[in-house]
Amino acid sequence: SLGQKIELEKVMIFSGGGGVNGATTFILQGLNTAFCGVVGRDLAGQEIIEGLSQSEIDIEMIKVKPGKLTDLGLIFHADSERTILLHHGASRFFGEKDIDWQKLGETKWLYIAPLWGKAADLTEKLVDFAGENKIKIAFNPSLDQLALKNISQALKKTDVLILNDGEASFLTGIKPYRENKVFQHISHSVRSYGSGDMFKSDFRQIIVITKGKNGASAFDGRLLYQVKAPEVKVVDATGAGDSFGSGFVAGLIQGKNCEKSLQLAMANAISNIQVFGANRGLLRKNPVLLKIKVEKTRWSA
16 A cells, blocks of 8 residues: 555565576576676675576676666565566666677577567567677567567567467467467468577477466467476466576477477476576476476467
8 A cells, every 4th residue: 555654564575587597497407597687886786796606697798887776676575466566677777898709709509588669679689699699599578578679570580489369469469368379370471491400400499388377378389389388386486488488498408309408497487486586496407307298289370
């Protein structure tokens, strides 16, 4: 309620955000990982840098933005309800001059987490750069990025496109979300051949759509995959989508096929939502996975 003073029973402070959460998954899965982004010149930014460094994530490409505050989220848990207040600060001003393009060109995979505000304008530059340097692209766009004028051209150049059902509806204009129509629309408008021969076959772009408690779906141009979310006690759903998307990509990088990558993705997300914090429950490499069933059907969009 506004205008009142409310006593909080417990306070916890964690790092988060799509980039931090994704990088944490990759490093825990045994992959060489660097974080490229910006923070403010404040205590929160310092904590994020130190936390990433302690996790052995390469922090050389993190820039500090003078005069800007590090992004901040306040998450209030009351019974089963969750309210989030967000402030996108320094990250909205992430620009070309903040990126060490030479170092970025050394990677084999580029995972583009959601970019907001002016930073969304980097999308086309990042995608083109990856293509020119034969870097595979996994893209988890924000609504600001999906609203860009030439976003369909950028999406065509990605190897893995990760959306939630709301973002998929926004991109396609299909509301409420109807899976078959959404996949048909995305496949016809943005699908193209990917940049590499990922599974030693005629690799096509993979589209992944997460649906919260309803699980997730994926389409690789030949097969439609459906994975249900196991019933577990949800302690904190913050970062669930990030842990699923980055878990899926980590599986692909490790050489897993689409089905096994989906199993790792779901296990990563389920593990993460059972503890407080956006990345505190993420899995380490070679975990004992839950019995997660993936249904496959041959379907042509």
